[in-house]
Structures are given as structure tokens and as C-alpha cells.
Amino acid sequence: PSSMLEVIAMTSEIDTLDLTSRVKDVLQFHNLGQKLFGEAVLGLSQGSVSELLSKPKPWHMLSIKGREPFIKMHLWLSDPQNIDRLKHYQSQIKGRCDSSQCKWCLS
Structure with a gap:
């Protein structure tokens, strides 16, 4: 998917309470x-995230x-390098x- 909207369109319902609980953990x-x-x-x-x-x-x-x-939280939790x-x-x-020695900056 090339855009956030495409990802959203293809995503089935997300349990937002469970998702936010896992992110906080x-x-x-x-x-x-x-x-x-x-x-x-x-x-x-920070205020928006806290809310x-x-x-x-x-x-x-x-x-x-x-x-x-x-959706971004869901994708972040799915990323093994998050x-x-x-x-x-x-x-x-x-x-x-x-x-000069950072694997993230060099890639």
C-alpha cells in the first residue's frame, strides 16, 4: 500500500483499547x-498522544x-525493529x- 488511506481501507476493525494498552506496555x-x-x-x-x-x-x-x-501504532507494534x-x-x-558508525544512518 502506498498511502496511509490505502492501509486504513484494507484494515479490518482494530481494538483500540487493546492496541493502546499494548503500546503503553x-x-x-x-x-x-x-x-x-x-x-x-x-x-x-504529547498532549494528543496522551489523550x-x-x-x-x-x-x-x-x-x-x-x-x-x-494504524500507525499497529504498524509500529508489528515492526520488529520498532x-x-x-x-x-x-x-x-x-x-x-x-x-559515521550508525547502522540506521548508514542504511
């Missing part, structure tokens, strides 16, 4: 903040636009990434 387990996750994965502010994770609306009540962050990518993004923000 993974973030907490790896000591990664919602702000970082929001910026890197969802492209949303989505704490009070997810049921899938059928969401507009196409409202479903996008949940934590490494997020930690790399965090390193870049903090200026700690040595891009």
Missing part, C-alpha cells in the same frame, strides 16, 4: 516516553483521519548519534 517496559513516541511515530504532540492512549475511541466511532494514529528505531531517533534528538 511496550513504551513503559523500554522506558520510552509518550512524547518521543508521539513525535517519532505518530507525528503528534489517544488514555481515552481511545472505539474504531467504528473514528473518522478516517481519526483512525490514522491507531524499539531500536525509536531509541535511535532519541539519540539523534539528543545529539548522541555517531552517524
